[in-house]
Amino acid sequence: xxxxxxxxEQILNKYPAKVKRNRKKHIVIRxxxxxxxxxxxxxxxxxxxxxxxGCAFAGCKGVVVGPLKxxxxxxHGPVGCAYYSWGTRRNKxxxxxxxxxxxxxxxxxxxxESDIVFGGEKKLAKMIDExxxxxxxxxxxxxxxxxxxxxxxxxxxxxxxxxxxxxIQVLAFNCEGYKGVSQSAGHHIANNILMxxxxxxxxxxxxxxxxxxxILGEYNIGGDSWEIERVLKDIGYHVVTVMTGDGSYExxxxxxxxxxxxxxxxxxxxxxxxxxxIKYGTPWLKVNFIGIENTIKSLRNMAQYFGxxxxxxxxxxxxxxxxxxxxxxxxxYKKICEGKTAFCFVGGSRGHxxxxxxxxxxxxxxxxxxxxxxRDDYEGRDIIPxxxxxxxxxxxxxxxxxxxxxxxxxxxxxxxxAELKKRIPLGNYKGxxxxxxxxxxxxxxxxxxxxxxxxxxxxxDIFASGIKDKYVVQKMGIPSKQLHSYDYSGPYAGFNGAxxxxxxxxxxxxxxxxxxxxxxxxxxxxxxxxxxDEEAS
Amino acid sequence: MLDSTSKxxxxxxxxxxNPAKTCQPxxxxxxxxxxxxxxxxxxxxxxxxxxxxxxxxxxFRDPIMASTSxxxxxxxxxxxxxxxxxxxKNVFTIYDPDIMAIHTTCLSETIGDDIPSIIxxxxxxxxxxxxxxxxxxxxxxxxxxxSNMVKGMITYxxxxxxxxxxxxxxxIPGFVNPGDMREIKRIVKIMGIDSIVLxxxxxxxxAPMTGEYTMYPRGGTKIEEIKDSGNSLVTLALGSFAxxxxxxxxxxxxxxxxxxxxxxxxxxxxDELIMxxxxxxxxxxxxxxxxxxxxxxxxxxxxHFHFHGKTVAIFGDPDIVIALTxxxxxxxxxxxxxxxxxxxxxxxxxxxxxxxxxxxxxNVKAAGDLMELHQLIKNxxxxxxxxxxxxxxxxxxEDLPFVRIGFPILDRSVHSYxxxxxxxxxxxIIEMISxxxxxxxxxxxxxxxxxxxx
Ligand code: SF4
Ligand code: SF4
Numbered sequence: 001x002x003x004x005x006x007x008x009e010q011i012l013n014k015y016p017a018k019v020k021r022n023r024k025k026h027i028v029i030r031x032x033x034x035x036x037x038x039x040x041x042x043x044x045x046x047x048x049x050x051x052x053x054g055c056a057f058a059g060c061k062g063v064v065v066g067p068l069k070x071x072x073x074x075x076h077g078p079v080g081c082a083y084y085s086w087g088t089r090r091n092k093x094x095x096x097x098x099x100x101x102x103x104x105x106x107x108x109x110x111x112x113e114s115d116i117v118f119g120g121e122k123k124l125a126k127m128i129d130e131x132x133x134x135x136x137x138x139x140x141x142x143x144x145x146x147x148x149x150x151x152x153x154x155x156x157x158x159x160x161x162x163x164x165x166x167x168i169q170v171l172a173f174n175c176e177g178y179k180g181v182s183q184s185a186g187h188h189i190a191n192n193i194l195m196x197x198x199x200x201x202x203x204x205x206x207x208x209x210x211x212x213x214x215i216l217g218e219y220n221i222g223g224d225s226w227e228i229e230r231v232l233k234d235i236g237y238h239v240v241t242v243m244t245g246d247g248s249y250e251x252x253x254x255x256x257x258x259x260x261x262x263x264x265x266x267x268x269x270x271x272x273x274x275x276x277x278i279k280y281g282t283p284w285l286k287v288n289f290i291g292i293e294n295t296i297k298s299l300r301n302m303a304q305y306f307g308x309x310x311x312x313x314x315x316x317x318x319x320x321x322x323x324x325x326x327x328x329x330x331x332x333y334k335k336i337c338e339g340k341t342a343f344c345f346v347g348g349s350r351g352h353x354x355x356x357x358x359x360x361x362x363x364x365x366x367x368x369x370x371x372x373x374x375r376d377d378y379e380g381r382d383i384i385p386x387x388x389x390x391x392x393x394x395x396x397x398x399x400x401x402x403x404x405x406x407x408x409x410x411x412x413x414x415x416x417x418a419e420l421k422k423r424i425p426l427g428n429y430k431g432x433x434x435x436x437x438x439x440x441x442x443x444x445x446x447x448x449x450x451x452x453x454x455x456x457x458x459x460x461d462i463f464a465s466g467i468k469d470k471y472v473v474q475k476m477g478i479p480s481k482q483l484h485s486y487d488y489s490g491p492y493a494g495f496n497g498a499x500x501x502x503x504x505x506x507x508x509x510x511x512x513x514x515x516x517x518x519x520x521x522x523x524x525x526x527x528x529x530x531x532x533d534e535e536a537s
Numbered sequence: 538m539l540d541s542t543s544k545x546x547x548x549x550x551x552x553x554x555n556p557a558k559t560c561q562p563x564x565x566x567x568x569x570x571x572x573x574x575x576x577x578x579x580x581x582x583x584x585x586x587x588x589x590x591x592x593x594x595x596x597f598r599d600p601i602m603a604s605t606s607x608x609x610x611x612x613x614x615x616x617x618x619x620x621x622x623x624x625x626k627n628v629f630t631i632y633d634p635d636i637m638a639i640h641t642t643c644l645s646e647t648i649g650d651d652i653p654s655i656i657x658x659x660x661x662x663x664x665x666x667x668x669x670x671x672x673x674x675x676x677x678x679x680x681x682x683x684s685n686m687v688k689g690m691i692t693y694x695x696x697x698x699x700x701x702x703x704x705x706x707x708x709i710p711g712f713v714n715p716g717d718m719r720e721i722k723r724i725v726k727i728m729g730i731d732s733i734v735l736x737x738x739x740x741x742x743x744a745p746m747t748g749e750y751t752m753y754p755r756g757g758t759k760i761e762e763i764k765d766s767g768n769s770l771v772t773l774a775l776g777s778f779a780x781x782x783x784x785x786x787x788x789x790x791x792x793x794x795x796x797x798x799x800x801x802x803x804x805x806x807x808d809e810l811i812m813x814x815x816x817x818x819x820x821x822x823x824x825x826x827x828x829x830x831x832x833x834x835x836x837x838x839x840x841h842f843h844f845h846g847k848t849v850a851i852f853g854d855p856d857i858v859i860a861l862t863x864x865x866x867x868x869x870x871x872x873x874x875x876x877x878x879x880x881x882x883x884x885x886x887x888x889x890x891x892x893x894x895x896x897x898x899x900n901v902k903a904a905g906d907l908m909e910l911h912q913l914i915k916n917x918x919x920x921x922x923x924x925x926x927x928x929x930x931x932x933x934x935e936d937l938p939f940v941r942i943g944f945p946i947l948d949r950s951v952h953s954y955x956x957x958x959x960x961x962x963x964x965x966i967i968e969m970i971s972x973x974x975x976x977x978x979x980x981x982x983x984x985x986x987x988x989x990x991x
Contacts, residue, residue: 016630045583045607047620048627055584078643078674079553080560084588088595098540104930105541105908109552111675116647127551134549135541146582146644147675150613177584178613178644395610448602449631452750468590472600475750517748 002439003029003457011453019046026444030436036383037433041444042374044181044392050448052345052371052468055177057081059186059372061143062089063268064194065173067219067244068252069093070100072137074107076124076155077145081177082108090485091219092226093246100138107131111147121153128162128170139169139198139249149176169249171197181392182372182445184267184348191271192399194243194252199272200279200404202253211306212238214258216273216284217265217349220245222490227497228289235299235318236311243269256280256404259411260305262287262298266429267348267373271399277427279401281410283417286425289493290350291357292323292330301424305412322495330360333502336509338362340461343454345446345469346483348373352432354464354483357492361502366458368432369443371466378442380431448472462508477517479508538934542908544915555907555927557852558878560674561682562640563589564712564779566603568686569638571718571736573757576634577603580621580650581642582613596945597715597742597953602752604628604637608644617650625659625667632752636760639669640686646673666760668693678879679944680778680854683712687736687783694760695767697791704818705731707769707793709783711776711800711856712944713958715739715756720956721775721801721810727825728811730818733762733769735783743954767791771817773810776800776856778881800856801958802966803864804833829960836967837868843971843991845869852876852910852924853943855884855903861923861942862888864963868970870921872899874913880904907931921974938973942966 008027012020025040045051054062057075062085066073075082086106095101109127111120128140140162144155159172171193175186213232218225225245232239240258241251255276261284263273273284285305287298296319303315340363344351348370355365370377376384412420420426433442441458443450451469455476463473464481473480481487481504489504491497562579566589569577579586586605593601604627606612606620621639628637639652652669661667670689672682687709706725710718719739725732740756766772766787774784774797784795796813799806808830811822848871851858855877862872875888884903892899900913911931914922922932925943932939946952956962975991982988 014631016627019627019631044609046623046627047606048578048604048624048631049607050602050604050632051583051607052587053583054587055582058584058587074552078560079556079558079678080563080585080588080643080674083556083559084592086555088591098538102541104539106555107552108556110556113673113675116643116673116675123551125551130547130549130551134543134547146585146608146613146642147647150644150647176613177582178608178610181609182583391611392609466591467594468587468601471594471598472750475600475744475746475748477746477748517746 003441003454005029007457011450014449019049022046023450028433028442030433030438030440030442032438036379039375039378039433039442039444041370041378042181042184042372042393043390045445051445052447052466053182053445056175056179056183056186056189057143057145057177058085059183059268060173060175060190061085061141061186063183063219064187064190064244065141065143067091067093067103068141068247068249069095069103070137070248070250071139071141072102072105072107072131072135073141073143074109074124074127074131075143075145076109076120076148076153077111078147079108079110081145082106089219090221090488090490091245092223093220102135102137116147116151119151119153120148121158124153124155124158125162128158129165132166132168137168139171141171141173143173144176146177149174149178169197179395184372184374185396187268188271188396191269192397195272195275195401196399198249198252199255199276200253200407202256204254204257205407207238207240207257207259209238211236211311212240212258213302214240214255214261215242216261216263217269218242218245219265221484222486222492224289224491224493224497227491227494231295231299231318231322231494235314237302243272256282256407258282260285260302262302263429264289265349267370267377270429275399275401279404279408281403281408283411283426286429288353288356290353290497291360292326292495292498293360294353294356295494295498296323304424305420305426326495326499329499330502333506334360334362336506337502340509341366341458342462342464343367343458343460344464344483345369345371345443346465347371348377350483352377352435355435357498357501360498361505363462363505365436365440366460367441367443367454368436369446370432371445373444376429376431378431378433378444380434381429462505477514481505481508539911539930542911542915542934544912546909546912546916553878553906555911556878557876557905557907557910557927558678559592560643560679561672561677561685562642562674563592564679564682564684565638565640565670565672565686566590566601567593567712567738568683568736569640570601570741571738571757572636572638572690572763573759574635574753575757576628576632576637578624578628578637578639579603579605579642580617580639580652581606581644582608585642592945595947598950599742599744600750604632606645613644613648616648617645618655621650621652621655622659625661629662629665634753636666636668638686638689639667640672640682642672643674646671666693680712680856680879684779684782687780688786690735690763691766691783691786691790694763695787695791696764697767699768702770702793703731703768705733705769706814706817707766707772707787708732708734709772709774709780710734710737711779712854713800713857714953714956715741715743716954716956717958717962720959720962724810724826724959725814727823728814728818728820729823730814730820733766734758735763735766767793769793771796773798773813775810776860777883778855778879799863800860802857802860803963804830804837804867804960805863806860807959807963826960833960833963836964840967840971841869843974846871847920847974848873849921849923850874850910850914850919852907852928855879855881857943859884859887863891864966866891866895866897868967871897873917873919874900874910876900876902876905876910878904878906921970938977940969940973942969
């Protein structure tokens, strides 16, 4: 069943007028004839609406900064914010020296009433001192939570003083949860500080080997990054750093030496990608390692960028080897999944990224959207100049970088760049909408009410989202796949990840447990003879 | 695992490392879900609400519905009055609950939003209710938040409209699972006593799969029942940290006498619950319950050599840990470290009294954290660790058998459906403890010592 404007109108009519007007702009039914379609995004969620969105703190500490394994991440605030962002995201990491991996720890200043009244700076300084004494980290991050900004604790000053005392970097993130309208504000804040304070702080001037790259916006959920790196290393790439899955502060400092930056999650890291280009002359390439076709395309684009015949050949060899290995397995799973439909509502990039993988399994994504993306993630970067800033986005400062006098180096000539840009998404992301078919629905900041309504009409066979929707949907008898945490499975990226995903999705479809939802006594009349009797009478 | 945790304990005062508690609003949200057709509402930035919903969902593996005031920077500066009014209007129009239970967050508390006066000036549809509780996370813990919300229910809703108290009991079960609330209701029911259990998340957060989703499942304490709680003969507050305040409020507001008991975990605490019911209602204990008790004691005796004399570290929420410690002692086990993240001198006092009576010395600590617990264990090793999911890091680091009891449990399932309270729950706990210890014995045994019968 498809949906048209009239049906959409009917759904929205349940809303109070103001809400209706607002939500209407966040929902688009794809109409290719119309050409470019506009969607509203990155604006406030209306109070009272049951949204999936989180806060700037979650985007900063939880998403971008938290995965850096060799730093201690202190959360300055009451205990909750630190507690919920402890071990819940599945950003895996391993270290040769386990004493340099602090990801299983949770550090909170655990502010008490007196700290709120008299200020928490002293306590924070104390915590930093204790952490240095006990853990000897190479660097520390301090993230602010909502009350901190309000009571006026000066995180930057505390961090600066601590740097002097201890001789290590202490990064202050003013990522109070009320900033911006979602996690997205936190990504931006994190990007700014990492760029300003960490990237480039290393003393390497040149990459140790050919084909040196950074992977940006890859968080190693369920081991995704390890699978991607396996393939890249096999082809001959040298990965300088991953931002920030299994990432390390030490490696991040030298991110400036790479020849190319790959951008997996555009939303959370595009700021750094852009700034790296301005400051060091390193172009970025939009990649997508979710799904076989997308992985192959990304690998080929990378090879095109470097343009070395040997690299191109090795790329093809690896692609041939990997596909030969996994295609027969995928074909088996496809038999199970073929002809089904999906909703895919995730984060700021996965809502788009997973559509290709679903399609490879014969599953059509009929509704998709993001939780905290901006218009460019939907409509493509070309519309960025048109995006109006509002009171909420103005609160997040832009960091303006300039070319680094010593280290700026054009990695490829302007002509080559222009020529490549025609063929590969160099410095560009075309967004989700252009990949969606006629009649498909795009929803920004999908909420609980709309989830229920769209499911009733479109009846998807699987719903890909997060933990807060998962059991709502499963209660309706529809399988649900968490695409933030992968339901504790993974990796889903790259070649092996595609197989794992196919296996998991097939499991969701074929689990015999679905067959028991209706008790047998509700299926058929209890007394076989009764109907006949009634008919006879 | 946790390789940076040293044996040497350095005194700390800058905060917590690996907390053994979380913040008030999550407890308030959980409590509010125990009212039938209630939508909890988080008055603050949407991040808190998101975190609390996620964490509760992971523990219960069931939908956790709650709305938020979605503060922005403007609201944080000028206050959240407009946000809350808009939210109230939208919630009733779109999600149509019978009652909305508002709790605050650190942010709205720091701003100082006056919730009662906002509620008064808000548009609330005829016949619908809005209640609230202040839940500043910089005070107490998630248990405090639970307690505050239950108290709020009484403050707003409990009434007296009969001359003579009814022959019915109020039971405030505390911060326990729906399976526990179900079990408590069952016990009171087979005693032949009418009860009002509040809050009651059974039938809400352990709702069955039917192929249909309903935002407000069948379970939960009905608003009428909460109103009627003012007419009850007595209130049993199970667990003083989570339940006493509400019981005291019932006493103050409706003159319902309060009996403060432990969470009924283990034979002694369950006995006490039943004795209180006998005393107040003049009832005989039915054979059914006596049989259960007998079975429990039979199991305790038959298997005592599985656990007797084993040393234990216990951590978690104060009410649960207090009762568990008592039960552990009844089993002949030896508590060595007993810790809660929630602050409160009453915790240390109560446990120390129990230990004194048993002639056992142990480390007892309120407002502690898991880093400290881990270090204590390094200094004085134990045979078994009992606590919530977060204990698994310590269990792995120290290679300890580990039994999961408490909140939250994020890495195992079914726990929210089955009780740890009552005689049945006590049997379950023995099963968990015995299995953990015996699995370990099996794993570690040399071939020649590997036994078929144990
Ligand atoms: S800000 Fe306060 S209420 Fe919100 S998650 Fe953090 S501790 Fe909890
Ligand atoms: S208090 Fe603020 S920073 Fe913490 S979870 Fe809530 S919204 Fe986020």
